[in-house]
Structure formats: C-alpha cells, structure tokens
Amino acid sequence: MKKTLYNIAGTVALLLGILGIFLPVLPTTPFLLLASACYMRGSARMHHWLMNQRHLGPYLRNIQSGRGIPLRAKIMALAVMWTSITLSMWFVPYFWARVMMPVPGIAVTIYLFRIRTLDPSAEPPLDQIRRE
Template sequence: MPYDDGAPLRRHPLVRHLLFAAGWVSIGLGVIGIALPLLPTTPFLLLAAACFARSSPRFYRWLIHHRYLGPWIADYLEGRGVPVKAKVMAIALLWLGIGFSAWTVDLAYVRAILLACAVFVTGYILRQPTRR
C-alpha cells in the first residue's frame, strides 16, 4: 500500500484531530456514494485513508483491511484497475443522473457545466486501467 503504517504522523494534536475528523467525514461521504451515483466513493475513501495515515495508524489499518471498504482502496492504489462492470455501471449512472439534472434545469450555462463535468468524469473513468 502506498500509505504505509510508517507515514508521518502530524505532531500537533489539533492537526491530528482535524485529520481524524476529516477521515470519518470522508468515510461517511464515501459510504453514501456507494448508493448515490453522483457522489464518488473511491476519492472519499482514498482521502479517508490519507487522513488516517497521518493521524491514526490504527484506523488506517482498520480502513484498508475493512471487509467492504478496503478493496475499494486497495484496487485503486495498487493499480489493479477497475472492473468492466463497474466502469459501465458508473458511466451509465453518471449519465442518467447528469442527464436528468440537465433536463430539469432551465439555465443553459448550468446544463453546459453539468454536461462538461459528465464528459470529463467519463474520460477519467475510461482512462483508468481495466481489470478483467
């Protein structure tokens, strides 16, 4: 794992507490993102891992070895790629959600921003290595 147990801990207690809190908020948002297609799961879990690596080695180990959340982090960080099914599902749900949002918004510039975001996120997903 790129974030090793030997990652530098922040010495100042306030910084460590803030990083610890940010880690838990990120886990919460990541878990919500599993169900909501427009909220990205993996970036929030990666942020949580980074925060815990610098604030609490115990919770970092807990997160990366977690039965359900750990694989989201490990697959991404170790460069194993994203399964084809996950890519298809992510892109389909992304376009479904963005399409619905763009359809319901009356402002042209907001539609353009939504569609541009969808194009860039789709490109990012497609550029990730594909795991067979």
C-alpha cells in the same frame, strides 16, 4: 492535534465517498483514497479498519496497488452518472445549468477511462490479500 485533524478530514472524506456511491455526480474513489491517506497519517487503527472493511477494503487495495477498478464498477458508475445527468438536464429550468451539468460527468468519465481496469484472472485469493 495534527492527528485529530487528519482523523476528522478522513471521516469527512469517508462520508463523502459513501455518499458518492448513491449520488452519481459525487465521485466515490477520490474521497475514499483521501480518507485512506488521512487515516494513514492520523490513526493506524482507522486505516487498518478501512483497508480491511468488507466492501470498501478490496476496492481500495486494488486501486492503491495499481491493479485497477473492476470493469463492472466502471460501467455501473458511468451508466448511473450519465442517466442522472441526462435526467437532471431535462428537468432543470436554467439553460446555464444545463450547459454546465455535463462538465463533471466528462471529468469523471475521463478519470474512469484513465484508471486501469482490474484483470479478474490476475486477482490473488482473498486470504492472501488479507495477510499483506
């Protein structure tokens, strides 16, 4: 029963993380890390799949090993997020909503600045990563 709940939570977190790729205010990284942690406790097969998935796997492995997030990913995340927040503030008719919109943006910006930036020159070859 416990494993089933971890797998359900992992799947929900994974879906939210994937949505976060396209929705700038929804954070991707924390949800993907949560999905990884849930799958690690609920299903070795799902955890293995997530960690070796073509697009998300290297990203997760770099973060979990403490190597960081690529600079390009940080810049893109900040640019898209702040563009979206600024446009939303322009169109939202409620003053209180306009005032509150930058709050998650500031939190995500602080989070991204605090995470280490991946040094591409220190990156091991892809075949070496897959063997680990």
